[in-house]
Amino acid sequence: MASRRTDEIEDLAQRVRSGDRRAISRAISWIEDQTPAGRKLLDRLYSPRPRSHRVGITGPPGSGKSTIVSELTRLLRARGEQVGILAVDPSSPFTGGAILGDRIRMQSHQGDPGVFIRSMASRGSLGGLATATYEASEALEAAGCSRILFETVGVGQSELEIIEAADTTVLVLVPESGDGVQVMKAGLMEAGDIFVINKSDREGGDRLHKEISLMIEMGRERRGAVAAPSSAGLGLPRDRGLARGVSETAWERRICRTVALRGEGMDDLLASIEAHRDQIQSDAAVWSARQEQRLDSRLRTQLRDRILHGLWKAGHLEEWIGDGLGRIRRGEISPYGLVDELVRRLLPEDRPAGIEAGKGGDR
Amino acid sequence: MASRRTDEIEDLAQRVRSGDRRAISRAISWIEDQTPAGRKLLDRLYSPRPRSHRVGITGPPGSGKSTIVSELTRLLRARGEQVGILAVDPSSPFTGGAILGDRIRMQSHQGDPGVFIRSMASRGSLGGLATATYEASEALEAAGCSRILFETVGVGQSELEIIEAADTTVLVLVPESGDGVQVMKAGLMEAGDIFVINKSDREGGDRLHKEISLMIEMGRERRGAVAAPSSAGLGLPRDRGLARGVSETAWERRICRTVALRGEGMDDLLASIEAHRDQIQSDAAVWSARQEQRLDSRLRTQLRDRILHGLWKAGHLEEWIGDGLGRIRRGEISPYGLVDELVRRLLPEDRPAGIEAGKGGDR
Numbered sequence A, B: 001m002a003s004r005r006t007d008e009i010e011d012l013a014q015r016v017r018s019g020d021r022r023a024i025s026r027a028i029s030w031i032e033d034q035t036p037a038g039r040k041l042l043d044r045l046y047s048p049r050p051r052s053h054r055v056g057i058t059g060p061p062g063s064g065k066s067t068i069v070s071e072l073t074r075l076l077r078a079r080g081e082q083v084g085i086l087a088v089d090p091s092s093p094f095t096g097g098a099i100l101g102d103r104i105r106m107q108s109h110q111g112d113p114g115v116f117i118r119s120m121a122s123r124g125s126l127g128g129l130a131t132a133t134y135e136a137s138e139a140l141e142a143a144g145c146s147r148i149l150f151e152t153v154g155v156g157q158s159e160l161e162i163i164e165a166a167d168t169t170v171l172v173l174v175p176e177s178g179d180g181v182q183v184m185k186a187g188l189m190e191a192g193d194i195f196v197i198n199k200s201d202r203e204g205g206d207r208l209h210k211e212i213s214l215m216i217e218m219g220r221e222r223r224g225a226v227a228a229p230s231s232a233g234l235g236l237p238r239d240r241g242l243a244r245g246v247s248e249t250a251w252e253r254r255i256c257r258t259v260a261l262r263g264e265g266m267d268d269l270l271a272s273i274e275a276h277r278d279q280i281q282s283d284a285a286v287w288s289a290r291q292e293q294r295l296d297s298r299l300r301t302q303l304r305d306r307i308l309h310g311l312w313k314a315g316h317l318e319e320w321i322g323d324g325l326g327r328i329r330r331g332e333i334s335p336y337g338l339v340d341e342l343v344r345r346l347l348p349e350d351r352p353a354g355i356e357a358g359k360g361g362d363r
Helices: A006-017 A021-032 A036-045 A063-080 A100-109 A130-140 A157-163 A180-185 A206-224 A266-282 A284-314 A319-330 A335-346 B006-017 B023-034 B035-043 B063-077 B101-109 B129-142 B158-162 B180-185 B206-224 B266-282 B283-314 B317-329 B334-347
Strands: A053-059 A083-089 A115-121 A147-153 A167-175 A192-196 A253-255 B053-059 B083-089 B115-121 B147-153 B168-173 B194-197 B254-257
Touching: A006 A021, A006 A036, A006 A130, A006 A180, A006 B194, A021 A036, A021 A115, A021 A130, A036 A130, A036 B334, A053 A063, A063 A083, A063 A100, A063 A147, A063 A167, A063 B168, A083 A130, A083 B063, A115 A130, A115 A266, A130 A157, A130 A284, A147 A157, A147 B334, A167 A266, A180 B053, A180 B206, A192 A206, A192 A266, A206 A253, A253 A266, A284 B283, A284 B334, A319 B115, A335 B035, A335 B283, B006 B035, B006 B129, B023 B115, B023 B129, B023 B147, B035 B129, B035 B168, B053 B063, B053 B158, B063 B083, B063 B101, B063 B147, B063 B168, B063 B266, B083 B129, B083 B168, B083 B180, B115 B129, B115 B147, B129 B147, B147 B158, B158 B283, B168 B266, B194 B206, B194 B266, B254 B334, B266 B283
Parallel strands: A053 A147, A053 A167, A083 A115, A083 A147, A167 A192, A192 A253, B053 B147, B053 B168, B083 B115, B083 B147, B168 B194, B194 B254
Antiparallel strands: none
């Protein structure tokens, strides 16, 4: 690709701010491709004051997340809000990521200029999906979307990172989601500000309601004592448990019952989403601490993604790995010894202790 | 922690090789903690020739993976095999990771000296769970486990990495898993060598069977043309699609129907697992290419984990981030500008192009 001049970037930023849909699409493509031009664009678009309410909608496959997103969008559009939707698809290489069954339900919004829909697909394996999704939401924010909905599936690290970047997290379950213990194993429960029992007219809805209530009750006791670890950060002690937990002890988690396909319970759900936003913004000190902590987490995530991208493009790495494989094959070194050696080669000598291996000291 | 002397490490390696259960436990703890001593130990234990058959068992929560693992273990023990079980629990901070409902079913093997069971919990957020799990399996291999079962839940990056480190992957589904499109969205389907329809006596079992058959049929065409991307690697072109795909075009994926709680269909499942192992080992050239590709992937994953660990412990990073947050707050820089600056500080000047930001050229 040819390099992009500064005025081209400035021009795109202008058009994004004016809400030009093709410009938004192009901006998000740059962001997804993790180009320097995309980063410059984000630098131009950045606003220190958040203007969008970001809502994460997550839950197991088949729970009806897309229908809920579609119905929420309908209600928000009726109020005249601009809505951005970022659907994160842990795309299956097997199906070529082309399974867009859920997307079909979104077609009712497809022609609406007040709704911008984009699928964020996991490309390859370098990670960075959460970063790209958040960055795309910054473009949507600059374009004037007052509400941005992140739709994700699954319990992976990326999905948790995405959810933790949302202001309000909605966890969608269905009576079929399995018994409570199994659901809790999925590791998502602690992320939910609002629980939705969708398809709640089905058998098992009342039981699931009881289980979630019990779990919220248990969580209330725990939350007072211990903040939930953040998965958005990078494992440093100071960064654990900060991104969430500060403002949330005051929020009474809610359970909403919906039958989204018939639009039932959707007003109540939207009211709960608004109530959560109002609550977290009600105390200015708490709100600003929360924003700062999220920024801290995002910085670390971005930094991690950039460094990995960079190191993996470093000059001789392929050659070193190829050579190392030969040495392992000939029994000259173990993979562990080789990794130690590569770490020493890739990082400079004056790196502080802890990186270099085999010095005998535990970390 | 005090530093560990070489003879202490050698002593532990000896005891692991003799199958000493306390030594194995200790070794895995060192590995989980990612200590230099753990890496030295792995270097000592490393054997270039794999002696264990690694079987990954995955599927959504509630599909009965643990019961299947328990039943397979029973059959393998009846043949006199030593079995290692590594259950990867994407532990919920909310529940403190203490939900071990499934583990209860494993208690029948708890007193058996021929079975070693360990839960690998995701600690914090630095990643490295897949690496730690594979490394733990190397300790189990050194201890004489001929069969190592990885049990994982979910569709996250870590889980996919774990699955890709297995020789044979079993994907467990239940009739309730939702309609086919939804299941495929979960991104796991391409990883399965063997599909299990558990609880197959329930309504919907036949429909699921048809859907999986159709999907295998579709996949057969795709697999011939395009190798499935590997998520275990790090996004470099040469490393995509290599870890899988080479030997597998020859494997006819199977569907097994089980009711694991009653032990039904388990013999057939084990026979299929053995058939897969035999098939992938049948052609020496293919087998050795496969081993080499997996080693390549693992090297990259290990290197990534080590570098992140190292950089995140680097001297002034906390200070720089704290300072940067202040500058962002005062409107002096955007988060994107700050990350560019930190990348330049963390990585040396002579780093090849591509790492440094803002040079105008796209990558």
